[in-house]
Amino acid sequence: MTGSTLEASSFNQTTVDWWRPSPAFDPSQAQPWNADAAAIARFQEDGAVLLHGVFDEWVEPLRAGLERNLAAPQDYAFPCESAPAGAPGRFFDSYCNWLLVPEYLDHVTKSCAASLAGQLMHSHRAQFFHEHAFCKEPGTQRATPWHQDLPYYCVDGTQTVSLYVSLDHVPAEVAVRFVRGSHRWGRLFYPRVFLDGADFNTGDDALEAIPDIDAHPEDYEILAWDLAPGDVIAFDFRTLHGTTAGRVQDRRRALSTRWLGDDVTYCRRPGETSPPFPDIGLAHGDRMREDWFPVIWRDIPGPGRHEE
Numbered sequence: 511m512t513g514s515t516l517e518a519s520s521f522n523q524t525t526v527d528w529w530r531p532s533p534a535f536d537p538s539q540a541q542p543w544n545a546d547a548a549a550i551a552r553f554q555e556d557g558a559v560l561l562h563g564v565f566d567e568w569v570e571p572l573r574a575g576l577e578r579n580l581a582a583p584q585d586y587a588f589p590c591e592s593a594p595a596g597a598p599g600r601f602f603d604s605y606c607n608w609l610l611v612p613e614y615l616d617h618v619t620k621s622c623a624a625s626l627a628g629q630l631m632h633s634h635r636a637q638f639f640h641e642h643a644f645c646k647e648p649g650t651q652r653a654t655p656w657h658q659d660l661p662y663y664c665v666d667g668t669q670t671v672s673l674y675v676s677l678d679h680v681p682a683e684v685a686v687r688f689v690r691g692s693h694r695w696g697r698l699f700y701p702r703v704f705l706d707g708a709d710f711n712t713g714d715d716a717l718e719a720i721p722d723i724d725a726h727p728e729d730y731e732i733l734a735w736d737l738a739p740g741d742v743i744a745f746d747f748r749t750l751h752g753t754t755a756g757r758v759q760d761r762r763r764a765l766s767t768r769w770l771g772d773d774v775t776y777c778r779r780p781g782e783t784s785p786p787f788p789d790i791g792l793a794h795g796d797r798m799r800e801d802w803f804p805v806i807w808r809d810i811p812g813p814g815r816h817e818e
């Protein structure tokens with residue numbers, strides 16, 4: 511293992527002691543997800559799938575958890591206002607708080623999220639990476655820029671999934687949308703700052719400029735759904751997604767949890783990653799460390815469950 515040389519980032523603000531080893535927890539407390547072969551096939555083929563009502567019982571706890579972020583953003587890691595001061599509404603997003611917000615920790619370790627993630631990824635294990643909360647308040651007219659999640663991250667691999675749990679009724683016009691099949695293009699695009707859509711890490715030769723999807727909608731198949739509280743959209747880290755700048759009429763809250771499968775390894779990118787994890791202490795190609803990123807689900811029942 512080698513130490514990272516990444517400096518404090520230009521757009522991530524460190525506010526609190528924001529990362530620490532995962533506490534001990536009992537993986538057997540995590541709920542199972544009853545496999546739905548059609549949903550798994552749809553996820554693999556399209557790179558995004560909507561599942562209704564999977565997290566109904568988690569809506570109230572997750573709303574309560576999100577309120578902690580919103581009420582005291584400076585108490586949490588990387589508070590982020592993604593609409594400029596003075597713009598109507600509020601676009602709040604905040605990540606890596608799962609060890610600080612008990613409702614998030616419960617969701618990660620006790621819900622069926624890990625089992626769902628592992629099975630969707632065709633993986634033998636589901637390793638938790640981090641969570642990311644989103645809230646657009648009524649009146650917000652900020653687009654979430656089209657982006658893939660993988661180029662932001664210090665990981666590489668093909669077995670990945672984000673589980674985006676909707677906490678409100680959201681019409682498709684302002685819900686997150688996906689470019690069907692873009693996870694299989696074999697292309698990675700510059701990550702973008704949510705505040706202004708600017709590209710970053712443009713010096714990374716492995717990345718390219720994102721195409722202007724909105725200017726040529728006929729070239730893409732866009733997946734967009736009306737969402738209800740408790741619905742989850744599962745999508746691959748490589749799937750292009752974003753929103754319109756349509757006016758949000760009602761509160762639009764969501765929690766994404768990010769999961770890693772068997773083939774995912776640490777990726778030392780030339781530029782800044784988000785989250786940055788400057789002290790991760792891994793070499794390019796290493797397995798992600800389990801003391802920071804716990805394996806919550808394995809498909810091997812019985813005594814072998816916790817063995818490599």
Ligand SMILES: O=C(O)CCC(=O)C(=O)O
Pocket residue numbers: 642644654659672674686751752753764766
């Ligand atoms: O809710 C949004 O607008 C963006 C969600 C997103 O980008 C994500 O979960 O990765």
